[in-house]
Amino acid sequence: MAELVEVAVPFPIFSTFTYRVPEYWRDKVQAGMRAVVPFRSRKLVGLVLACDPQPPEGTELKEIVEVLDEEPVVLPGLIEVGRWIAAYYFSPPGEAFRVMLPPGLLLKRADDGPARRFWPVRKQLGVVELASRPPDLTEKQAQAWELLSEVELPVLLTTFSRETGLSEAVLRALAKKKALRIGDVEIKRSPWKDYGRLYRHQPVVRHRLNQEQARVLDTIGLLLKERRFSALLVHGVTGSGKTEIYLNAIQSVLEQGLSALMLVPEIGLTPQAARAFRGWFGDQVAILHSALSEGERFDQWRRVQEGRSRVVLGTRSAVFAPVRKLGIVIIDEEHDGSYKQDDFPRYHARETAYKRCQLESALLVVGSATPQMETYYQAQQGDKYRFQSLQKRVMERPLPQVRIVDMRREFEKHGPGLVLSDPLDLAIRRRLDNQQQVLMLINRRGYTPVVLCRSCGHTEQCKNCSISLTYHQVQHRLMCHYCGFSRRVPDKCRECGKEYIFYLGEGTEKIQEILQRRFPEAEIDRLDRDAVRRKGAYDRILGNFASGRTNILVGTQMIAKGHDFPQVTLVGVLAADQALRLADFRAAERTFQLLTQVAGRAGRGEQPGEVIIQTYYPNHYALRYAGAQDYPTFYAQEAGFRSRFRYPPFSILANLLLQDRDREEVAKMARQVADKLKAFRDQLSTSQHMRIMGPAPAALERLREEYRFQILVKTTSRMELHQVLRQAVEELQTERQVNLRKVTIDIDPLTLL
Ligand code: ADP
Ligand code: ZN
Numbered sequence: 038m039a040e041l042v043e044v045a046v047p048f049p050i051f052s053t054f055t056y057r058v059p060e061y062w063r064d065k066v067q068a069g070m071r072a073v074v075p076f077r078s079r080k081l082v083g084l085v086l087a088c089d090p091q092p093p094e095g096t097e098l099k100e101i102v103e104v105l106d107e108e109p110v111v112l113p114g115l116i117e118v119g120r121w122i123a124a125y126y127f128s129p130p131g132e133a134f135r136v137m138l139p140p141g142l143l144l145k146r147a148d149d150g151p152a153r154r155f156w157p158v159r160k161q162l163g164v165v166e167l168a169s170r171p172p173d174l175t176e177k178q179a180q181a182w183e184l185l186s187e188v189e190l191p192v193l194l195t196t197f198s199r200e201t202g203l204s205e206a207v208l209r210a211l212a213k214k215k216a217l218r219i220g221d222v223e224i225k226r227s228p229w230k231d232y233g234r235l236y237r238h239q240p241v242v243r244h245r246l247n248q249e250q251a252r253v254l255d256t257i258g259l260l261l262k263e264r265r266f267s268a269l270l271v272h273g274v275t276g277s278g279k280t281e282i283y284l285n286a287i288q289s290v291l292e293q294g295l296s297a298l299m300l301v302p303e304i305g306l307t308p309q310a311a312r313a314f315r316g317w318f319g320d321q322v323a324i325l326h327s328a329l330s331e332g333e334r335f336d337q338w339r340r341v342q343e344g345r346s347r348v349v350l351g352t353r354s355a356v357f358a359p360v361r362k363l364g365i366v367i368i369d370e371e372h373d374g375s376y377k378q379d380d381f382p383r384y385h386a387r388e389t390a391y392k393r394c395q396l397e398s399a400l401l402v403v404g405s406a407t408p409q410m411e412t413y414y415q416a417q418q419g420d421k422y423r424f425q426s427l428q429k430r431v432m433e434r435p436l437p438q439v440r441i442v443d444m445r446r447e448f449e450k451h452g453p454g455l456v457l458s459d460p461l462d463l464a465i466r467r468r469l470d471n472q473q474q475v476l477m478l479i480n481r482r483g484y485t486p487v488v489l490c491r492s493c494g495h496t497e498q499c500k501n502c503s504i505s506l507t508y509h510q511v512q513h514r515l516m517c518h519y520c521g522f523s524r525r526v527p528d529k530c531r532e533c534g535k536e537y538i539f540y541l542g543e544g545t546e547k548i549q550e551i552l553q554r555r556f557p558e559a560e561i562d563r564l565d566r567d568a569v570r571r572k573g574a575y576d577r578i579l580g581n582f583a584s585g586r587t588n589i590l591v592g593t594q595m596i597a598k599g600h601d602f603p604q605v606t607l608v609g610v611l612a613a614d615q616a617l618r619l620a621d622f623r624a625a626e627r628t629f630q631l632l633t634q635v636a637g638r639a640g641r642g643e644q645p646g647e648v649i650i651q652t653y654y655p656n657h658y659a660l661r662y663a664g665a666q667d668y669p670t671f672y673a674q675e676a677g678f679r680s681r682f683r684y685p686p687f688s689i690l691a692n693l694l695l696q697d698r699d700r701e702e703v704a705k706m707a708r709q710v711a712d713k714l715k716a717f718r719d720q721l722s723t724s725q726h727m728r729i730m731g732p733a734p735a736a737l738e739r740l741r742e743e744y745r746f747q748i749l750v751k752t753t754s755r756m757e758l759h760q761v762l763r764q765a766v767e768e769l770q771t772e773r774q775v776n777l778r779k780v781t782i783d784i785d786p787l788t789l790l
Contacts, residue, residue, distance in 0.1 A: 069109025241316025275637020295364025603642025
């Protein structure tokens with residue numbers, strides 16, 4: 038029973054609204070249900086957050102139009118999590134709740150006709166029959182008809198339009214011309230279909246835990262018994278068998294009648310991981326990640342919601358999975374950047390899980406070989422996390438031998454143009470001779486990252502972004518990795534007209550080519566964002582490598598994450614130091630993490646592993662300690678730097694980014710926002726603790742045709758930070774001088790670029 042409800046509406050506004058409930062809906066409405074509400078001149082689908090809130094004074098309340106659900110779609114605990122996200126990350130509440138719901142239930146406008154109920158059904162429209170080709174087709178219609186004539190029917194309209202980029206309207210027009218028939222298609226969706234096949238040769242085994250593993254598992258067991266919130270950081274070197282601990286922990290959670298949620302990085306959700314979970318927990322497992330189709334995702338979500346799946350394995354947004362009786366949340370590779378959403382709302386899954394576990398009295402376990410500086414610091418302080426470590430690899434396997442090759446020396450010997458140093462070349466040869474496998478990390482995709490005129494020095498830049506264009510040989514085009522802009526390859530310099538175009542540097546494509554020329558007998562494959570663009574490609578590339586068909590796998594950081602390939606005995610790292618040159622306070626941390634992780638892929642089987650790192654900064658501490666797989670010493674040195682310059686974990690950051698097509702305009706807005714922040718800062722009694730830097734042009738000043746300015750706030754008090762930001766935002770919202778949609782607030786930013 039409720040006469041009034043508090044509703045979050047999908048609109049960029051920093052507050053919720055109170056509505057009256059008409060008689061008919063009063064005994065039906067509950068918190069967590071979606072409702073159609075009038076808002077300004079439209080109808081929106083909002084989420085009911087609470088029943089009978091304290092009504093605001095002096096405003097006339099509108100009535101909700103309709104309630105869309107018969108049961109809540111957002112659980113009570115998650116409503117609190119959503120409120121927390123809205124407050125902590127400065128997100129309009131409507132936007133915060135959007136990320137919690139699976140596609141199909143997303144809050145949206147309900148303007149078009151009477152509001153529909155949005156529970157998706159298991160039937161969707163698809164092309165069920167193709168007739169002969171009529172003569173009067175437009176170009177697009179002809180293209181669609183041709184494509185359809187080559188595939189097996191039925192094809193869902195949504196799938197077709199997603200895979201081809203042609204709109205559903207084209208198909209409907211074809212249906213009108215009687216070129217095809219559209220009808221209901223029953224869909225059977227299972228994200229599991231390929232996993233069994235790909236990894237059949239790697240059976241799922243349960244190991245007897247070693248002493249270190251058993252100690253960590255015991256700790257987890259004790260904490261679970263308490264049935265109240267706690268958080269644990271497990272720091273364990275690569276190959277120390279953390280996954281095995283997690284699987285055992287989940288097992289005991291299930292035995293206690295509770296549920297479990299495990300998050301893995303975006304590209305860490307390998308078929309291997311999925312298969313291990315299936316092997317252990319059978320069809321109790323639901324899997325949630327963004328590569329699933331909308332329908333698959335919805336079905337998995339629904340299984341969880343109905344309590345049919347008590348184990349969830351997923352990426353970032355799975356932190357919102359509607360798991361009941363939550364016993365444990367595990368975050369694998371907790372340092373991974375994909376846990377932070379890089380657009381609205383900019384939440385971090387680890388912090389969100391922390392909050393959720395607090396609210397639901399669950400245990401949070403986060404693990405990594407290279408924890409994020411903040412997490413390790415908090416564990417050292419003992420205030421946010423307890424701490425456990427694993428110092429040894431399983432089965433007494435040695436850590437990989439690491440060799441750092443000084444490329445300055447190699448140049449002296451061989452001159453410019455050298456890509457593979459002698460030691461690396463020799464090491465690859467030896468692996469090929471012994472039927473062992475090699476991973477090669479080059480953290481750049483494409484053929485060459487820079488196209489330069491040797492006569493005038495002009496480099497090819499993106500027309501929308503301040504970034505140079507990468508030459509891609511596969512498409513034979515210059516492409517921007519930020520906005521997708523591409524242009525044909527020039528035969529003369531576009532600046533001076535001379536023909537001295539030079540392709541500078543190496544990306545994955547070029548390395549693959551160089552290796553193929555040098556080792557013609559080897560089977561070489563490439564794993565990067567371009568290579569996995571086609572559906573199924575990721576699984577296929579990894580599958581071929583896992584089965585030993587591929588000898589050398591060249592790739593970006595995608596090859597560094599979590600994989601367990603026992604036959605890899607050599608990892609080569611080319612241009613390890615690129616990231617160190619970035620103007621970002623996390624540059625060293627990032628480099629250390631990447632190198633430690635990729636090095637950790639070597640020697641996970643019976644043969645010991647070797648890692649060869651080529652660099653121009655052989656003495657940089659990030660490289661040296663990554664080589665030694667020595668996290669604590671790296672941490673100590675990096676902490677010195679962070680504390681001197683007051684960066685996290687020794688301060689709290691918020692980055693405000695403003696963007697607009699007009700540079701003058703964005704500079705002006707940025708000044709107004711900064712002034713506002715400074716004014717409220719100065720009202721604090723401890724104003725000296727908060728520094729407001731900028732506005733200044735961002736390092737990547739132009740992106741997707743927009744100019745970008747930033748303001749960085751550094752402080753020691755989260756409360757004061759929120760107070761100042763809230764005051765500034767509220768005043769800017771009422772004054773309407775600055776369009777707040779052009780301002781992005783990033784709390785605890787992972788990058789300042
Ligand atoms: P991490 O996540 O710490 O890098 P994994 O959990 O991937 O390590 O474990 C590395 C490898 O060791 C895997 O192949 C795993 O099956 C195996 N393994 C784990 N625990 C044991 C154990 N106690 N005895 C033998 N092998 C183990
Ligand atoms: Zn661009």
